[in-house]
Amino acid sequence: MAGVSQVTVSRALSDPSKVSKATLDRIQAAIYATGFVPNAAAGALASRRSHLISALVPSITNIVYSSFIRAFSERIRADGYQILLSETGFDQQDEETAVKAHLSRQPDAILLTGIHHSRETRRMLLASGIPVVEVWDISDTPIDTCVGFDHAAAARTVAKFAIKNGYRTAATITAGDSRARQRQVSFAQHFQTAGGFPVMDIDIGGPASIAAGRTALTQILKATDVENSAAFVFCSSDLLAHGALIEAAKRGIVVPDALAIMGFGDQDFAASLEPPLTSLRVDRDLLGHSAAEALIARINGHPVKDVTRINFEIALRNTVLC
Amino acid sequence: MAGVSQVTVSRALSDPSKVSKATLDRIQAAIYATGFVPNAAAGALASRRSHLISALVPSITNIVYSSFIRAFSERIRADGYQILLSETGFDQQDEETAVKAHLSRQPDAILLTGIHHSRETRRMLLASGIPVVEVWDISDTPIDTCVGFDHAAAARTVAKFAIKNGYRTAATITAGDSRARQRQVSFAQHFQTAGGFPVMDIDIGGPASIAAGRTALTQILKATDVENSAAFVFCSSDLLAHGALIEAAKRGIVVPDALAIMGFGDQDFAASLEPPLTSLRVDRDLLGHSAAEALIARINGHPVKDVTRINFEIALRNTVLC
DNA sequence: TTGTATGCGTTATCAA
DNA sequence: TTGATAACGCATACAA
DSSP, X not given: OOSSOHHHHHHHHHOGGGSOHHHHHHHHHHHHHHTOOOOHHHHHHHXXXXXXXXXXXXXXXXHHHHHHHHHHHHHHHHTTXXXXXXXXXXXXXXXXXXXXXXXXXXXXXXXXXXXXXXXXXXXXXXXXXXXXXXXXXXXXXXXXXXXXXXXXXXXXHHHXXXXXXXOOEEEEEEOSSHHHHHHHHHHHHHHHHXXXXXOEEEEXXXXXXXXXXXXXXXXXXXXXXXXXXXXXXXXXXXXXXXXXXHHHHHTTOOTTTTEEEEEEEOOTTGGGSSSOOEEEEEOHHHXXXXXXXXXXXXXXXXXXXXXXXXXXXXXXXXXXXX | XXXXXXXXXXXXXXXXXXXXXXXXXXXXXXXXXXXXXXXXXXHHHHHSOOXXXXXXXXXXXXXXXXXXXXXXXXXXXXXXXXXXXXXXXXXXXXHHHHHHHHHTTOOSEEEEESSOOOHHHHHHHHHHOOOEEEEESOOSSOSSEEEEOOHHHHHHHHHHHHHHTTOOEEEEEEOSSHHHHHHHHHHHHHHHHTTOOOOEEEEOOSOOOHHHHHHHHHHHXXXXXXXXXXXXXXXXXXXXXHHHHHHHHHTTOOTTTTEEEEEEEOOTTGGGSSSOOEEEEEOHHHHHHHHHHHHHHHHTTOOOOSEEEOOEEEEOOSSSOO
């Protein structure tokens, strides 16, 4: 229709500067007229590059992961990549199944959440030879490269913060995921070592929710004499902290005077609660962008360091006395 | 390695029953030993079926859409499809760009949010000939098929509910999206027609958030004499209602006695707020599953009705006197 | 600046 | 039950 061969059209699409102005115009006119859409599968087959990047996250309804995914996909899209997304729950077997399905699409790179994967998952990934980034956590032996932060250190920071502000009684509310558990363990250990009493933990088992936060605080209150010992409650997520805040208000317990509540993640609603929630802030956008950049660099053959650490800091607000 | 030709391997993978037990065993052993992963791009090229379904949503960080996506992808995965996901913001131009990119992957079907699309988007979709489902809204002229609910009718239901319970003063807090706006218009009109006073609206312009809900309620309180006229505040989402609830509590305004607040969407936190939030419930899981089923039916050449209506109902809780 | 020939790894068709 | 062969629609190498 444009009076040129197929290769010329291919060139016009991939690198217009290699085609003369006149033919380019004719080709574009023909493309518009026919509604032609290049077949990316054929392109991927021929070029051995799919321009697809896989991402596996535990949950997309969890704002922590969905906002991360947004930042990540924004960045890869800027380089012409599309995202192939799957939810893996918090189960290694589901992850393995998903990895297999994703690998068959020949993604140019893959993102995994966390650093604990099945033996078979590791094997497949290593065999595929594509760049892999593990996010949210730090590992000494990443499959390829990892971008995250040190959860134990973050929890230690919170423990020090609590002690420094005079708290000696503490409790934790922990969701059922490995990183939350890791933080709980580290917090409890350091809080006690630094002079606090043993830390009571409520393990909610499943995903975080406001309802779970309320129930957990109720349990803590049953076991603790709040009136006489201003306690510090460290929640594994802001959502749980939010629930605890609601329950405290309902019971007429004044935060932070009678009870301190601290969240984790510093989600955007944290500052809008009443009182505004003190939380541990992690730059999720930076995490997403860094993970994307690590992958893109590796795809292009550039060196990438094994471990990228993302900073965290305490977002000081009003649910802790200090 | 298994002593068979390439076609036999293909058969062993796609339909094991067409291969003898003995050769199947050898093939599977070889597959395991080599870590062979079939190339889906090549398969898609040859079979003209990608087993990929595209989904375009305005935002993945909005729990309304992310929980919908979960339900949708669960259902399509059960039939062997993978999801290609993109965020389109609330912009038709971005949507058009995304549609073009997605079509090049030759998805077997595509999901769009809403019923308003650019002329070019419609043209491309029609030209592609693949099944299309538009969700969340109802259209008399869907591109192909649509699954959603009648937003005007939903808002009318809320207006009747308010009037029936004696409310004559009302205000709305509305996020910046077309469906929210549609509900606001319908609510205001019916509320007034049914005997209420003119409805004050606060348009927050952007996406819903707790912060926006707080600010909006503050504005409403400035303009309304709450003490003397128990008002009914209809929010376009539970998140906004949540913010309004927090602001009311902070100001010592008792809900529902002095002020009624109603949300929309019945997100899972609604029941856990204090007081529990009255909201309009839409079955998002059903919506996701129905959309998936419509698409799968169309892919398999089965007839699908043009419009599928999902029911809604009022989740009666404690933020409205009744 | 443009074109020819070839191959990417599957599935579909037909034959044995 | 298995195999040979020809597409599928592009990109790459090379030639003109």
